[in-house]
Amino acid sequence: MEQTKTPTPHIGAQYGEIAETVIMAGDPLRAKFMAENFLENPVQFNNVRGMLGFTGTYQGKRVSVMGHGMGMPSIGIYTYELFNFYGVKTIxxxxxxxxxxxxxHVGDLVIAMGACTNSNYAAQYELPGTFAPIADFGLVRGAAETCERLGYHYKVGNVLSSDVFYAENAHNDKWINMGVLAxxxxxxxxxxxxxxxxxxxxAICTISDHIITGEVTTAEERQTTFTHMMDVAFSLV
Known part of the structure; x- marks a missing residue:
């Protein structure tokens, strides 16, 4: 942890302004929604590049919410800085x-136990093989227990983290055959x-569309109505 590097090039907060647990969303407006609807006395700590971040309390516990942008390069930057420079323990x-x-189906939750990828992100570690990115088991277990308690429809398993949104050849059938959920x-x-x-x-994801059946949701629905995954995330604070 290098406190002398705060603020960072991408986060304008001073050390200590961000909680040890951060709940993140790709859309910074979703972070703002969480701050307004889940946090007590939220204080904004970041607006660099419009990537909103807030710290407040939830049921007496200090927690931060923040956007992370789209794609692995973006979330890679923000989470690296949070873990390494701000003393964050859980994201x-x-x-x-x-x-x-x-x-x-649309609206169901996926608790991502593992993440397959077509990205070259792991190449930086120069590992002598293939790394399997997995979640923290305690968080997975807690999320599943919350879904059971609240009656939310969910599945636990693998997701595919793709570098490409508009793919020339998605090869979804190959990932389907390996049991990847989303x-x-x-x-x-x-x-x-x-x-x-x-x-x-x-990661707790809400199914926003179905690549096979064509089910979809609007951008506004994705921003403001996917609250079940937020309920689950805040239960883990």
Whole structure:
């Protein structure tokens, strides 16, 4: 942890202004929504590049919420700085994902136990093989227990973190055959950063569209109505 490097090039907060647990969303307006609807006395700590961040309390516990942008390079930067320069111990991503399984529908939750990827993000570690990015088991277990208690429909398993949104050849059938539940764009980098930095991480995704059946939601619905995953994330604070 290098406190002398705060503020960082991408986060305008001073050391101590960010809680040890941060709940993150790709869309900074979703972070703002969480601050306004879940936190007591939220204080904004970041607006660099419009990537909003707030710290407040939830049921008496200090917690921060922040955007992380789209894609592994973006979440990779923000989570690296949070883990390494701000003393953050736990990062929970709440976001959207596209289902590639017929029994996983719009509005359902995915607790990402692991993350496959077509990214080259892990090459930086120069490992003599293939690294398997996985979530913290305690967070996975806690999220599943919350879903059971609240009656939320969910599945636990692998997601695909893809570098490409508009893919020429998605090869979804190959990922389907391997039991991958859904496609998103960030989880693998989050889990790799957590592993390298000694932190804890989990991603909880809401199915926003179905790549096979064509079910979709609007951008406004994704921003303000996907609250079940937020309920689960805040239960882990």
């Amino acid at each position: 929970i991503r709440v976001g959207s994902a596209g289902s590639i399984q017929t029994n996983l 496609v998103e764009m960030e989880v693998a980098a989050l889990y790799m950063n957590a592993a390298r930095c000694g932190g804890k991480a989990l």
